[in-house]
Structure formats: C-alpha cells, structure tokens
Amino acid sequence: MKRVIVVGAGFGGLDAARHLASRADDAELEVVLMDKHNYHTFMPLLYQVATSMLNVESIAFPVRALFHGKRNIRFLLAEVQRVDAANRKLETSVGTVEYDYLVLAGGSVTNFFGMDSVAKVAFELKNLHDATRLRNHILESFEKASRCDDPQEQKALMTFVIVGGGPTGVEFSGALSELIHHVLAKDFPQLPVQDSRIILVEAGDHLLTPFPKPLQQYALQHLKNMRVDVRLGNAVKEATPTKVLLKDDTEIQSCTLFWAAGVKAAGIGETLNVELQRGGRVPVTSDLSMKNYPDIFVIGDMMYLEQDGKPLPMVAPVAMQGGEYVAAAIARRESGKPAKPFHYTDKGSMAVIGRNAAVAFTKSFKMKGFLAWIAWLGLHLYYLVGFRNRAITLVNWAFDYIFFSRQVRLINKAPKDE
C-alpha cells in the first residue's frame, strides 16, 4: 500500500487529509498526518484569544477527533526536520518515516525582514502560545501600570504599537480598543485608562490593501472613532522593550510592539534543495507538485504559484483549495489519469473592525457595517471545526456582545515564564 504523508494540520493539510481519509477497509492509500501539535488551530481568531475574548480551547480542535472511524489514516505527533527527497524519506523529531507521496503544508512563520531589534521585543501571533503570551503581556502591563508612580512609565505601559494594516493588524487594533475602553477601564478604576494609546503603523497608503477603496476608508474611519491612531506611510525601524522608533524618526514610548507586517514560508522548504521564491516559498508546477520531485506536493503558505501573472496570496482559502486539490491529484495519478491544473477561485475577503463593524467583498458585491459583521460571524462559526467549539464560541460571543465583557482575561503562565 502506498503511503501519503501530509505535513501540517493547518487549513491546507487538514483538508488534504480529510479528502484522502476513507472509511473503507480496502482503501488504496495509507495516510499519515503529521503535526507538532495534537490540535488544529483556527488561526483567524488568534487575535480574539490575545484580546481575552475567546478561550484558547475554543479555537483549537484535537486532530485525532476529526478522523474517528476513518480506517486508512494515522496521526503522528512530530516535527519535521528534513526532507530527504532523493530517498523519499522524512526525518522527524521521532525518527525517520518513508513516503510515496509527500504533501508539504507547513504554513508560515513571522517575517521580521532581518530587523533584529524588532524581532527581539515584538510579539507575534502565529500559534496558541503566542496568543496567550500576548494576552498575558497586555493584562500584566495594566497591572504594572496600576502600581506605577511615574506618569511617563505608566503611559508607556498603556501604549500599544501595532505594525501592519492588513486584516490581522486591523482586527487586533479594533479588539484591543474594545478590551481597553470597555473592559479594562472598569477593571482599573484608579488608572487613567482614557490616556491609553493604540497606534497602528502601516507602510502603504491604505489599510487592508486588497480591499476596494470605500471599504478601506470605512475601516480607517471606524478605527479612528475607536481611538486607534493610524499612521499610514510609516514603518517601524527599531525597537527596545520600552521604545519604538518609526521610519520618520518619531519615538514612541511603548512597552508593547505587535508585529503583523509579514510572514514567510516555514523552514522545511530550505531542506528541499531547490531555489526558493520570495518569502522562502517553494515553486510548484500547475498540479502543485515540485518539478524535480513530482511525488512532493506543496500547498498553502509554503507554495509559490502564479495565477494570472501574480503569485497566489498566503491566505487560508488558497491552502484549503490546495488541500482538496492534491487529494484528488494523487488519486488521479494512482489511477493513471492525467492531472488537471490547479485553479484558485477567489471568493473574496472580510475583516472585522469591531463590535457591529466589518468589511467584506467578493467579485460581485461589497458590504460594510453591521451586515458585514453578521456575515463574518456566520462564516467563522460555520468554519470553526466541530459542533462543540461552535456552541462555546457562540456563548462567548453572545455574552460579550450583550454585556460588553471579556471574561477570559487571565494571566495564565507556566511558572517558568513568570
């Protein structure tokens, strides 16, 4: 029986594994799904964990539970170290595994573009631990501010610099503003919380670059109304634990720098012995396999493929469509049928700015405000894997919506982190 190894249980890997898994006893392929965590992380909502809105457990789902009753699939908790493409072997943290087909869906990591001082102090948001760490830090900054005598230091503790005006930066800024002005203001009655500052820095001239102009302007205006100080056409060039220096030499006293200004492909690509594209991405042919190693498929953020003259973006829908596609492509190869080229269908984008306010667009229409927010809510609930998570997420959101509260604001650290 031929063995397919799928590396990564993100959106891409999970969809590949789901379409390869079978209830039949006589499945023709053996599937091994590998990840360094035993759960799938619903990454679009990490910012809500970081802002005390959702439980860690509401956006994570145990991988094994997704494959109950499927006969041809195994999960392996392991981290990939190297692909030995010539010998069809994978070196992992728990030993070497052989494959006939390999699906690389390792996702991406934060890209600091070589800015060491920023990388050292900035917070990022790529996994559950990042989200808990950022949540702890925000809440601790307010605790520190509450027992601080120096007004300057106090202000720095309540100043938050966010870099990157894409969906993550915009959504995080909005959620942080609500956390601070609606919740922490009540938690810390002795603190001048109204002096707290959220500064969103974006290098380009617009927020939410791929969105239509009216939606960009709506987002900008709405964030301003929420007291977010948006600095377009600017960038961060240096940082210390208490200061952020912008490109235009503005110096901001701030104890929190959140970096949402770039990602690059996960490191496994570097072991593939092939020239990588921009952002460390692995070039693939039209069936998402590698030119020199047709038994290796690459999907999601790790994959580099152009469509209509432009590289496909590093977003969840590209990964999910890629995952479903490779499952079919492998099946076609096994039955000797020719490959159909992969085609990505852009279904549009959305971003939530705050309570009642979101922007969304597809090819044929665009919307903003409350309706867009309801659409966003529905879509995200729908995609959240598993009924129970959906129920709990709904309870959380409903509660939050009705009572303007954030119950999850725990500083929950391992003793080693303390």
Place this chain on the structure above:
Amino acid sequence: MKRVIVVGAGFGGLDAARHLASRADDAELEVVLMDKHNYHTFMPLLYQVATSMLNVESIAFPVRALFHGKRNIRFLLAEVQRVDAANRKLETSVGTVEYDYLVLAGGSVTNFFGMDSVAKVAFELKNLHDATRLRNHILESFEKASRCDDPQEQKALMTFVIVGGGPTGVEFSGALSELIHHVLAKDFPQLPVQDSRIILVEAGDHLLTPFPKPLQQYALQHLKNMRVDVRLGNAVKEATPTKVLLKDDTEIQSCTLFWAAGVKAAGIGETLNVELQRGGRVPVTSDLSMKNYPDIFVIGDMMYLEQDGKPLPMVAPVAMQGGEYVAAAIARRESGKPAKPFHYTDKGSMAVIGRNAAVAFTKSFKMKGFLAWIAWLGLHLYYLVGFRNRAITLVNWAFDYIFFSRQVRLINKAPKDE
C-alpha cells in the same frame, strides 16, 4: 482610614474581601486583596481540566471583575514573601505594604512528607498550571505509546498510579477512566487501550474516609466497575519516571504518578515567628486571630483551630465560612463590640465518581448514584463564580454527557516546556 490586606484570592480570601468590599463612598476600611494570579481558581474542578473535560478558562475568574463598582477595594497582583508582624508590614514581590489588619488566606501546597523521589516525579493538582501539565502528560503518554514498539514500555505509558483515596483521588480516577475508555480508545484505534491500567493507592482501609460506610463501599464498587484497580492499606514509598514502588514491595511499571495524598499550609506561615501546628498550620484563637498578633487573622487551609476536640479540616467550606466571619469580626472590632467565637457548620460532603454516579451526605441524610450526581452538578454550577463560566461549563458538561466526548484534549505547552 485603616487598611485591611487580604492575602490570597481562594475561597477564604475572596469571601473575606467580598464581605469587606463596599459600594459606599464613605467606607471605613480600605481593602487590598492580593494574589499572585489575577484570577480565582475554582479548585474542586481542577481534576476535570486535567482529564480534558473542562477548559482552563471555565474554572478561573478574573478577580478584578468581581469588584466592579466597589469603592474601597483594590487588587494587587503580587506574591507575599514575609510578614513583618511587629511592624505591621508585608514584604511582597512588588515592594512593602503596610496594614492595620491582615487576613492570611494563602491556602495550601502539596505535602510529599519528605519523600524526595516521589516529589521529583509525581504530578500534583493545586493550580491551573498543574492541571494543564497533567493533561499534557496524559495525552502525550498515549501519543508516545502509539509510536512505541516495545509492549512493556507501551504498557507503562498507559499505566497511571494515583495516590490518595480522598475526593481528589477518587474523582480523578473516575474521570481518567472515562477519558481513557470512552474517548482515547476512539482516538487511538491502533492501541490496545483496554490494557491501560489505573491503580488507586490508599493507605487507609477505606476510600473517602469521612463518608458513611455504605457510601464508601458504593464508591469502591463503582470504581472497580470502571476498571480502576483500588489498593487499600497500601502506600507508595519510592518512584522513578517509569516505576512506582509500593510499601508491600510491589513494583509497578508506570510513567504517571499523581499525588493526591496530602497538603500542608502555604509557606508564609513560617515567617510569623510562632510555633506552627501539624501541616504547618497557624494556631488561632476563637476569633481566628493570632494570640500574639490580634490584628492578624488566619483562615482556610492555613489556619489551625480545634472544634469539638478535633482540628477543623482543610476544606473549602471552612475557608468560606472563615472568610465571611473575619469580615464581620473586623467590623465588630472597629465598632468596639466584643467578638463572637467562630463556629464552623459542617454542611456535609460530596464526591463524584463518574458519569451519573456520586456520593453525598449531610448530618441528616446520605445519597448516592444519579441523584447525588445531579445534586453535585447543581451545587458546583451554583458556586462557579460568574454567569458566563456557568453557561460555558454547562455547555461543556451537557455536550460531554450527551456525546461521551472530551473536546479539550489539547497538548498545550509553552515552547520552553517542550
């Protein structure tokens, strides 16, 4: 204005603070509540977090949220290092604070009774981090077992030794049995999960010592039905990461030792310059204050007081009644009224053994089985602080009850722990 410092936001400290807090602008006392965490932990349900049944966030509640609108209370995130009773000062991790009245409600820590080899490898369950660590370890043991070729090692990975036949040991054993045989058996279809062993070791001749005999026997029988191997009149004398040695020289190959066989008072008592009682507890007079320092009150697990010739037990109800009592005692002292002696009213005890099965008794009646389980459920939901936690806990429990599932089985570690 006189200042009362309450140390510890457990059951005792929280109840003291609640009864001292006031909405009035002209309150006569300033209250400072101190804890090293910014949340209250609902400790009776830690075992459910450790067995993947409840979210970490479902049993923790941000302390500041409990005092919205109260004018005379402040929360201080800090750890007490030393009481300077002579000068009415408290040395803490964030500096020195002066007090007029001090309420010590620091709770307890695990007592390994000087058994170093056991202390080194055993898991305990005194806080959220312990619970996450134990959950991670149980799930990881099954992950390791699933890729293990050596049948002996595989069996050791699936063997769990629990020490202590009190409520914690009994409740954990039952919940672990359900996790393993109803959930992990489906997650790991390739593993011989039926060979997994849960061994509950109790030094006495009975489980649940303070309970009436018929309930003890019911608990024992029910645990046996759930495939828990109960060893009465035995004890653990040594342990390594892969082996547990019992008093009768039985050697058990096991990679998990959970210690629920004893607690001792938190360490602050040692800085009080007074002779401590058994378990490091601080002796108090009939109004819960110290003989030599009448402005220091001690409540909960830290307090040593005899009633009807026996020391009061280290359980939540004693702490809660003590908390409410000292708030009144301080008010009486301030208004020059004489103190009434503290009297603990024992309202009974309960323990849950598994789905549908619990035991409960008071002075006037005892019950077991489904009804006791319903009573347990109702009482715990009632006590869980805050509506939202209650709603989420209910959703979790309902889901679990209907679908026999455990959705929270994440191995969620900080990178440093990995």
